[in-house]
Amino acid sequence: MCDSHLPASAEPSATRPEPAGPDVAGLDVSDRSTASAGRPPYAIAGVRIFDGKATLGLGHVVIADGRIVEVSTSGRVPSGMPVHDGGGATLLPGLIDAHMHYLGPPRTDGPRFGVTTEISLVDDPATQQDKERLRRSYAPTPLPSLWSAGWWATVPGGWGSDGAPNVPVLRPGDDPAAFVADRLAEGSDIIKLALEDVGLDGKPIPVLSAAQINGLVAAATRARVPSVAHVSKVSLATTALEAGITGLAHVPVDVEVDPAFLELARSSGAFVTPTLTLMGALSDADDPARAAVITDPRVAPYLSRGQRDLLAAPWGFEDRGRLESAARNVAALHRAGVPIVAGTDSGVPGVAHGVSLIVELELLVGAGLSPSAALTAATSAPADAYGLPGRGRIGPGHRADLVLVNGDPTRDITAMRDVAAVWRNGTRVDRAAT
Template identity: 40%
Template sequence: MTPATSSLTFIRQVAVFDGRRPQPVQDVLIDGPVIAAVGTDLVAPAGATVLDGTGRTLLPGLIDAHTHTTDTAQLRQALVFGITTELDMGGAPDTARRMRAAADERDDLADVRVATTGATAPGGHPCQLVELGMLEPFPTVAGPDDAEAFVAARVAEGADHLKIFIEDGTAIGKPLPLMSPETLLALIRAAHDRGLRTVAHTLTRTAARQAIASGIDGLAHAPADGTSDQALIEAAAENGVFVVPTLTTLTGMTATPAEYELAEDPRLRPYADPQWLADLEKIRAIAPEQRVGPVGVDPRHAADAAVRMFRLGVPLLAGTDGTSGHGHPTTHGISYHGELALLVAAGLTPAEALTAATAAPADAFALTDRGRIAPGLRADLLLVDGDPTQDITALRDITALWRRGARVERSAHLATQTQE
């Protein structure tokens, strides 16, 4: 489906969450790929499809601020659960370009922005996944003199932002090489000179401190190896970073991942990827210490740090670290609803969690055409029964969905999502 198939749609008397706060009941007009008008007592144009918004809430399409996307089936899975944009945080350049090109052409996929190859030291994370045959070999950064050429190569690959790994091995239980502080500074400077935002993989407090002090734009995970002291929380606020807690992937390595509850929710299960449901049953039988993923961290520490940062003004972005396979239960689409529930359980109000899912990631990554509901913006929209600003799980009850103004038929979407 392409934008050319879009048409006029008029949503009458619907509660609106505009990306920042709930608004009174309003009318909304979609004209082609954009939101044409928002207001009270609007008149439906002749020929428009009219939808009754009574008892429903209209929101911006959701943005997953941390994924790893390798095929179009994952972008379909994301979209069917209301995620209209994914922010990919690293992968093979050819795959990244192919995913972004497909999303540019098709409205039956979530849009995607890509990081391509992440920056790490020789032998640093995730080089161990190359040894296991889970990743293809990729270039690394030996020192500060390599930074300019490395970033230039990422720009040539088509990267929209730069991912930097600061991982000493805590999360996998064995020491890993780290880049020097001088190399980290040189990478961030080179990326900023080329207009790229920088995001650091940091699971520990030490790594988070180093990233913040070096001028990073955002943390791809909240520090989770212990309770963060107040100095770290204040440093994040003072230096203007954002944080993506990724609570669902941290809890995904525990004995009772949030995904089990998601898989049983009747609002979600009919649209879940059948292969993921089958894989989840296999994962149940794997002991937590044998699963691939964080083992030296605790999601409760990440939740505490993220919420404390948020209360001091740090933008909090909802992201899952969604992937698939390798004994990992976190996946595209359905897991995002678990992330939002975990953010609310950690202390955010439902409305704050919705901002973390819409306007906050759009602002953090300069996606100025989405993440809010206002005239002239992209018609990436989600209509749900109930009021998710009061009950975050109401977001699971999707009644209509638009991507770039094109209506997404969820049932047909599901029927084809595993065929690619």
């Protein structure tokens, strides 16, 4: 919600973003040149497979050179192949956190908790120089794949304009298309708009005009990159949806969404990333949903110093009822058929990379999503929403980013606290806290 904790920037990057749209059949065809060859194939067997959409049943997957090459619920594991025995646990695609932030280079906290892909919605682009190479590579790595927005669009004195000395701002008369072109030149994969007309102190602040919003979204659409909006109010969310925004990076909480808004959201095709774990942190400093997860003995030993510091960081105020308002609106949007995409806002006070997505899944179920729908929101839905090749699904040709959890999270979402193993590019992730 408050993305104002931003670092100082160095020189901007000159890298161009890779196309954001999905490639052929959603597979990693563009990545073959960087495959890490030579690792012997192996199988993960005796697992209940959730493929990103549905449970396929008990079966096995075969992995070679960082890719899934076979998924079976009937055949046998090829003879002589090394096997990781899943013991009846549930295998899922590596999770995707579709709203987080890095104040420096990517860290290992996400993958240690099964979050193998992260979407940073505001960051200093100078700190993300390695992201394109990393997300093409199939080599073993403890780091997540990262897509990032870089600096967002805001106005002088507007939301997030004071997070760092070099935050670019859109002034009256500036060309929104030129602003978007500057972000793409810095390496932004996504164009994010800050649509907030009240500061954290409750006082009015300037915000992008409807004409500026229309110009920014149109320029992003022409460049074939997703556009997303920070919103907390139905009125500004409406302006963004009418402009054709790709998605909302939070859910409006000021009033209950009405049928007209639900129809606009549904017909626009936009997705919504509720960030309920942030709403919980803002609503209550003690945040019972977060506390239940991070004190669980299946979770606590794996929390790093960095995660603990973020989880314990206070906002300094409470906005009681915000989580309830958000959850009510998420339920209505979900019932209306608007795609829900899971995200946390990790990197701000009270919300930490990796572990907070487990909290988010539980809050989404609490808001009325089925456990399978919540898991879809953290796997195939964000892959589809952002066009992330090879991520978010278990299927032949997809990247072998996988998480194995004890129990059946499609029946009891709290099973996601019990991570048994994580694979990134087909190689086991060391889960030890650092």
